Amino acid sequence: MQSHNHTLTQNCWMQGLLMILVVISGLMLFAVFCFLIWFSLPVFLTETSLVFSLQWQPEQGHFGILAMVFGTLSLALISTSAAFVIALGLNSFCLLSRRRWLVVILRSLLKFMAAVPTVVYGLAALFLLLPLLRNGLQLGSGYSLFAAICMVILLILPVICVMLDNITTPLWQQYALGAQALGFSPEQTYMRVILPHCKVNICGAALLGFNRAIGDTMLPLMLAGNATQLPSGVFDAMRSLTAHIALVIATDQGSEVYNSLFAAGMILLMSSACICLLSRSLVGRN
Template identity: 90%
Template sequence: MQSFNYTLKQNTWMQGLLVTLVVVSGLLLLSVFCFLIWFSLPVFLTETSAVFKLKWQPEQGHFGILAMVFGTLSLALISTSFAFVIAIGLNSFCLLSRRRWLVAILQSLLKFMAGIPTVVYGLAALFLLLPLLRNILQLGSGYSLFAAVCMLILLILPVICVMLDNITTPLWQQHALGAQALGFSPEQTYLQIILPHCKVNICGAALLGFNRAIGDTMLPLMLAGNATQLPSGVFDAIRSLTAHIALVIATDQGGEAYNSLFAAGMLLLMCSAFICLLSRYLVGRNRLVQPA
């Protein structure tokens, strides 16, 4: 009886601690939203015409961030699209390959890549990728949307691959034998049973990779060229919103250029929040649709 009371008190204490942590985390997140809204509202209300323009020339009084918005979206969309396709290919290889030793090496490599700091990818690109683009392929200075996309693919690929593996491996173990008994080949099982069964979760993995690409600062800052322009091709330089925040906050304190940071931060936070809510909605809807 005493042991039961002790366990009950311990569980109550743990539940209270978890509730406290959840409330504190929610309040901190709400405070971040309130902080950005408080400082960005004057920018949106009084300087809308200045902020929502394509031209960024602070010395001439132009503080538009739309070019950075387009650069961020193009960078995230291109890198996520390629990373997602590669991740699907790697996932199918891991499930279908009979060389389990090679699959184990590949999975270990992906998990190792997930722990590599972003700056390491940037330094590797500075000494390997950029000289290739600049000296061998003769593509300008090498600092471009293409260079940033290449390294962002490596950055978000392990995240998408690990999520896909966690989703598809249990399904493969559950359905592979029955599909084989019905005459399905392994490829047909993967394409016609596994992927359709977890398409919502796969969309969630892609959204997570997209969110990771939008929020990265170091790779666009080091590799994209930081040119405030609309790119006409993948080999043109761009500036992302995260790189814009890092550059301006390091060189300016106060003024209209500094105020543009709050608008950029608000847009990034709203985009991340929307992606997270959409992922939650898709997962919740998938649970409701699936039979008990």
């Protein structure tokens, strides 16, 4: 009886500690929202025509960030789409392949890639990918949307793959034998049984990869060229919102250039919040 009471007391203590941590985290997130709203509202109310334009020419009084918004969305959408297709292919290989040793190596490699710092991908691209684009393919300086896309794919691919693997492996173990008894091939089992059962979770994995692509700073900063323009193709230079914040953060406080940071930060934070809410709604429907 005494041991049981001690266990209950310990559980209550742990629950209270977790509740305190949740409240603190919520208050900190709320404080960040309030901070950005407080500093970005004057920008939206007094400089809307300047901030929401395509021209970024501070010396001429143009502080538009729409080109950076478009560049960020282009980078995130293309990277997530490509990474998602590759992740589905790798996931099907892990489930259907009979070479289990190769599957073990592939899963270990993906988990290792998820732990690699972003700056390492950027340095690898600087010495391997950019010289290939610049000297081998004669594509200008090599700093482009395409270079950033290639490395962002490598960045978000392990995250999507690990989520898909955690979702589909238990379903495969549950339904594969029954589907085989009904005459389904392994490929048909994967396409017609496994994927339809976890389509909501698959969308959640894609949203997580998209959110990671939007929020990355180092790769667009190091590889995209940081040109404040609308890219007409994937081989043109561009600047993302995160790279813009990193580049302009040293500007004198109070200037109009500095104020654009709060608009960019507010857009990024609202995008992340919307993606999180959408993910929650998808999980609720599952």
